[in-house]
Amino acid sequence: ETGVTQTPRHLVMGMTNKKSLKCEQHLGHNAMYWYKQSAKKPLELMFVYSLEERVENNSVPSRFSPECPNSSHLFLHLHTLQPEDSALYLCASSLSDGNYGYTFGSGTRLTVV
């Protein structure tokens, strides 16, 4: 365990479903991130929250909706996804200046059918 916990580990959903991914950390970090990793592609940054405010939104489609209710929890709400959204979704946390590196969770493997 890295200290960043993601649930569920695996998720299969239909294109009309609504689901949420959860990320939790108790490392005392105050920044949290969502990344997407498609097969054989580099990590793509999706969203960044620093001190519970969204500071980065990398042109992500509106069918992905992040939520950060406090510095320890981060959600990614999913609705009307497409098959090409199937990927490994990774959550990470750090101190807001990132000087001591980023701690990643194990990811949620999402399959959209």
Place this chain on the structure above:
Amino acid sequence: DAKTTQPPSMDCAEGRAANLPCNHSTISGNEYVYWYRQIHSQGPQYIIHGLKNNETNEMASLIITEDRKSSTLILPHATLRDTAVYYCIAKPSGGSYIPTFGRGTSLIVHP
């Protein structure tokens, strides 16, 4: 922001040292060099970082050239479990800079 360049793949025999190079010829004075690795289908794992001096921890050693234009991550006695993609990133000290993970180097450790 300094761009880093890494070979796409390398291989190494189990028990031997794995030396992974990274070029960062445009690195600026306040940018640290960070190394992460990602084992298949898991999240990236922080390994080590440094600014000027060589660094060592329980996982690896980081050798940074005097001109800071390149660095080498050394796994002194590679094991099969070290098979992973290794990422080299240049990141400024402080601020809200979010590092970009490129394609990294895919290291295969073989028996």
